[in-house]
Amino acid sequence: MYRYDEFDERFVRERVAQFRGQVERRLDGSLSEDEFKPLRLKNGLYLQLHAYMLRIAVPYGTMNSRQLRQLAHIAETYDKGYGHFTTRQNLQFNWPKLKDVPEILDLLADVEMHCIQTSGNCIRNVTSDQFAGVAKDEVEDPRPTAELLRQWSSLHPEFVWLPRKFKIAVTGAEHDRAAIKVHDIGLKLKRDDAGEIGYEVSVGGGLGRTPMIGKIIKDFLPKSELLAYLEAVMRVYNSEGRRDNKYKARVKILVHETGEDEFRAMVEEEYAKLDGPTINAPQEEVERIAAYFASPAYETLPETSATLAKAQANDPALARFVEQNGFAHKQPGYIALTIALKEIGAVPGDMSAAQMRAFADIAERYSFDEFRVTHSQNLVLPHVKQDDVPAVFAALKEAGLASANAGLITDIIACPGLDYCALATAKSIPIAQAIAKTFADEERQKKIGLLPIKISGCINACGHHHVGAIGILGLEKGGRENYQITVGGDASEHAALGERLGPGIDAADVPAAIEAIVETYLGEKQGGESFMETVRRTGPEPFKAGFTAFIESRTLETEAVG
Amino acid sequence: MAKDHRAGSKVRGDKLPAILMASHLLEGDTVFLSESGWTLDPSAARIAHDAETSAAMEAEGKAAASANIVIDPYLVPVDLTESGLPLARHFRDAMRQRGPSIHPDMGKQAEFAPLD
């Protein structure tokens, strides 16, 4: 894992001291709320419906046990004993007091964490593949790139007040688990014909009010030219991006309005003017960073473990867990495990302080003291010896963390929604809970197979509903909560936006509507097709028809009762 | 962040009776203007039955915001329960009066008598 050097350490401590001073001035009245708000947002502090909310950066979703124990300590001392993992691979505390925040930031700095770049119109915390450094289909570990971008963007004076927030994601794998096509910039590490490593660069993806899939503006950028090229992209955006209308200020609108080719030409022109060598990171620095992400000291083991095979044969629950939550590791004898924070009826992404401590122990003992946060609000133990899986499973079960539903219909992404969020137009979490309960039966989940449902409580789309195989958007209509349903969204390398099935429905009708959609799928499915494969083949029409039939039957029922 | 929307002002029709809701600067908690100062207890909120009172309460809220006691005060239209307690008409404001629906053990609902 990356460790702070003296510059990182000083930078973070200075920011804490600065914020401490800002809070003091706010409390003594020398700063008004209008003056203070942009400052607190720069430090990840929001004001929500019931309390302040503090968003902590987890750069590219990588953490160690010491950090998680510190988060448990903060949760218990300054919050209500739990934290919430988000779709940005971050962690949020929902109940901190303003006066305690400087102290919390100091505690975070003690374990090399901070809240910088989790909010505001800057380059946000860079996200990545949760299986970075582990996946077999990887050209190169994306985390050194993500770390390089973190350092470049945190200290870059030119990009501190962008027209709007700016999100970058990096993947090094063929299969995109980092949703790069719905980020402002998406980077994919690849090889060219000569075998050299570089990046495919996409710009202008994003969700929210105007969802768009990113456009590839550079097929192959040599690895060493990354920072200068991104600097050119940022400069074009910084000077041409709209500042008059916040709904049109994201780079996706600029790319869309300018046109892909014209935008590419503008970037190239800017790039030609830049003095690359003064901007690009020196090779020693790239190597220094990469060294932090070297593989841990794996043992030499056979490809598969006889111990695990035997344990699985004796314990169907363990077998189900491994089958559903296990991920093939590049190192023989090892496996990566997804820990779905999605027990039936739980709040997606929530973790109690006790669970944090138990999980920290597990990661320390069985996964080289490392774990990852996924954008699906789950965690990953990246390096577990297959021989150890039975012991890990037992420890996870004990902590209530052994849900064997990764990727299934009950592994739902849900933003905080109206239960917490000041911007929400409808609840999101209770919808996820109701759907999970409807599909709680394990056999039924297995029969349905992979089906990512994603729910947002307003148009801002933090729950990524546009790219859910089934997406649910909660809005307010006539003083009531109302839910629009889409199918066919995809955040992977087949990135696509979902299509709406019909009019919005009441909260109480959502689980039955999802059942109707699932029935359509099971009826249309050919062979071993997943939900998404079926939708890709049939298009949304049969799903629209099934949904319309559902709405009609509902209306008849209501009329009969009424 | 997009613009914060305030539910109270979105309620159609009659805006009375009303209470005044805000966030406490230091704690972040939702607070209500009471007969004397600010209260955490949704049952203790002062209720405006006429335009004159609601205007006076709104002015008091603005003054408290300038004095750095509360943030973002606004009038919330309510219905009165049988026992005369103010229940926000909009579901967003009602959520603030109660606390998160998914955590009955947290927020107002955990600390104060229920409104309804």
Ligand code: SF4
């Ligand atoms: S999608 Fe809307 S409701 Fe959900 S967290 Fe984002 S801003 Fe809040």
